[in-house]
Amino acid sequence: MLRLLCLTVGLRFTPTLSFAPRARCATRKTGCIAGWMLGMVLLSGCDIPERVPLVPPADQYRSADEAGVGEPGRGAAASSGEQVARDDAKPEDRKYRGDFEAWDAYFVGDKHVGYSHITVAAHDDADRRDTKQPHVELNIEDCLLIHRGPASAFVQRHSHQSSETVDGQLQHYKSHLSVGPVITTCEGTVDEAALSVVKSRGAAVTTHRLSWSDQHRGLMAVEESIRRSPLSIGQKRTFQTLAPVQPLVTTVRLHCVARATVPLIDGKPHELLEIDVETDLGENRKNYHVIWAEPDGTIRRALYPASNLVTYRTDEKVAVKDIESQQDAIAIASTLTRSTLERPSETKRVGFKLVRTASPLAAEKSIIQPQPNQFVRNLDDTSVLVLVSRLGEAPKNGFEQGSFAVTDSDRKPNAIIDSSETMVRRIAQAAGGSGKLGESELAIELARSANRLTQLNPASGAFQRASEVARTAQGDATAYAVLLAALLRAKQIPSRVAFGFRYQATPTPRMVYHAWTLAHVDGDWLSLDATTGGIAAADRLTVSTSNLSHHDIGTAMMPVLDFLGACEIEIVASATRY
Template sequence: MVRVLNAQLLMAVDRVRQRPFPQWSVGALGAMILSSGLLATSGCKDLIPPRPPIGQPAAETEQIERGETAESETVAETDPSPQESFEGDWGAWYVHRFGSQVVGVTEIKADAVIDGIDFAAATEARYSRRERMIFRTGNASFVRRITLTSVESVDGALRSFSSDVHAGPISSSARGTRNQQKLTVTTTGEGGQKSNQLDWPAKTRGLFALEQTLRRRGIETGQTRRLSVLMPSLQSIGVIELRCTGAASVPMLSGSYRTLREVDVATFQDGQQVDSLVVWIDDQGVIEKSLHLGLRLESFRTDRVTAGDLFDQPDDGKVAFSVAGSLRRDADPTEVAYVVVDASRSQDRPESEAGSKADPAAAEFIPAVAGQSVRERGDGVHVLVSTQRKAPAGFQQDRSVVLPIDTAATEIIDTGHASVIRMAGAIGELPVGDLAQELARLVQNDLALIPQGDLRPASAIVRSGQGGAIDHAILITALLRARQIPARVVFGLSRSRTDGTSAGGPSAGDRLRMNLDAWVVASIDGEWISIDPISSRINRADQIGLSRPAGDADLSRELAKVFRRLAEIEIEIRGASYGAD
């Protein structure tokens, strides 16, 4: 199993919470995340092993490229920038390694843009980067995906860029357009759309500045070069400083050594160094390896096939969660007892408040929904999920009442759309319980299962004929409402069939993999039942609901809230019963 990056190092939670898009390093590789708190280089000497000098060191010289910015004045003298011409079409694949484990992959491309009408010489170049990187936050792990495109003049002047970031179920984008001496940046995320204008001094470079300058001009031993660049936050201008220290014998991904030129790269913001990177280049200025000192993250140039073999994540839209304990893989449980702990919540709640009676506060933290009942205890919230909807004394059951919105249309659950009504009418009149299950089977049979993307209206899911697990839940909910069966979407964790536990029973120290998921709850003859959107099973016990949004809630926003909560909670399986027990 691929090991994931520690979120305390990467600070993924802060980025997801505080920014509409994560940061990435200037030009080099998306894996290199900027943080002023990650500059310590102690402990990295094992990644840059001692090696004999190769050749004689040259006298240090400076080459300075700058705009009229306060940042560049703190580290560079005024000096005109030499002209750089487009380096030609190229492409490169990189794998990112943390310790001995590959945790990500990046593809970078550069192409000349040819006028398709006049077939004139290229005046623009298009750069693109696609990155996938595994992040871990608490017991949750997910693949962050970045797609970045930059259109520039052939001499390196930024004209426009676009950035799309997906971190679990959270998506954001940024668009930038330069007009003379101004750069307008528009970001779109959970907080809506925002625009900002930056002063854009002459000679300022874009997000691929490092690759460009090394491939176009190279750098010789002893040289220092400074570039005024757009910072990865897309909100300010900074400076990167390149200093070539000479030839070095460098360990590569295959275990062999190559003689490459070593270049130290420092990034400055407001006169303060905020990032540190080492890159090793060949004679053509191609980056063959890089090392982010603060993160201890190595990146190696490779080919597409090797990158795909080393980083195999077929469904990178999933969010996985590690649970203490395990379940049998050869049988479906009829009851599972969980304990859920939120450290921040426990600190705020006195021990005396955790009594033996059913506690409404427990249901506010973990909902009592369908076959799931809850109670508060000193060691956390006890959750019992039963296929038979059993609730022992002291547990709070699902007592929620049906509301008019539970059969009404919303923006996502557009139950009144003609395509949804038509699909719902494909099943004839049946007892309400049988009808609910047949509608779920209809979706299961008619909808191809694909990796989950951004949430879409039910009608769009019908038209596409395919969708992720959450799409299945949305469509089933819409069909049920179209037949006047009250229904809602629930978000929580479901057991993954690739959880890695042993068949036949748990073993000491096992952990269970669960996935962030969604399913449907429907009111049948006055009682709420849960319906699994993929298997159509009723009242699964190997899942735990974390949120039951209101019938008219913004589902994308509610899903993002659940995703963030995963960083704060721990879940343990205390026991399970099976049909033959």
């Protein structure tokens, strides 16, 4: 369960998962203890919030197996009765007990918001067959739909693969976290008494070296500890484990406090052991959550009060029910619109009205800024009119158009837009032909070339270098934009990448995350879209632009996430031709 800490690691905002108000309700056979804070948000010095109601989700999410859900655990059965408390885990708590697979369904109130898939399996170590010792591979795949307000949402995906000895000692791990368009990867290797960690976001790479011992555990330590050596009432267990995504060793304290009767996803009450989990991140930062497990160590349910998130152990069918279709609709990140736009790919002039809602943005901060080809007018009621035009218009009637001068960083190669790389230069040279094209014509031809040579793959993942996109010939919208920016610079045309939202008609009208390219030609910035192979339609809102010369990709992408939940969007005017 500690894996859910990854939700806001490295980000400067706190996503909202709340769909229902909190309340107090818990049924127990013995005693009553305080609530907990969630391990999803790195809180510090806060009061412990009240628990959410222990109410199962709607009937339609019940498993077909009414008798129970999930696989039985393989841990040794716990002895009955009260046990003498112990402060530290024993070696037997860590030993491998056989292959294991589980699915969890994530709920906030009665809303199904995600799932998790866990696998643990032993494998022969091909490089060390003389030892006759297998290694254990642990894999986690998470998908969570994060809602910010009633109309905006983004998808968080987290994958973690780690290798351990059969005694539970971490050898190597790799984590990949995507929060909307922001992607962070971590890879760590245990070497003698240290854990070497490489953390990447875009072209920014940082290395860390942590003190490490044989007693430290990996990311699945909480689940594996309870499953491999079940707790009984009164028992405590303390160990140190790796935090997800960030290079940090945390202290985890487990306390089996009581028996509790709680409903599971099948809607029926179940008698389970209740285990409090405290995760100490140091510097007075602590997270809390609670787990309910069978006496044999099988975890059935967990509660993260800080976000009202409840997880239920279930089967694959129930865990993924409707989630795939929902995330396809959300795309990477999106916000609904109040009205529709006809023939969006042909539009050359579109008006948007942005009405501020309760949002994470500071009240004095503008919802959106003027940009090249994007005119903004602030109204007295704090709403904003935005006119996106491809008609070469001048600002009037109180509208402002953004403009920025060309800099050396718009011309030169960098770690992401590596325009000097051989493959990029060859593509640019071939697209340029005889060199008789004007600047605008050449820029459009480069957009066509990027479109023809690249296959759209929305699931391509990490923020790729232009040279990598050129070699693999596939990528998402961001990859297309980066490749085109590099092709332009290879032909001495200044370029930037624009990040924002583009209109999508199906299944519900909404603005979805998109990236495209700005080319400085004929004395002005021209909006190009390599995913369509030409001049970008006016069906989009530019939230930020960047020449990507800085190392922290998050700086360019964060405004996109800040925009979500900040306003309601209404399309007020459009024109498909002059």
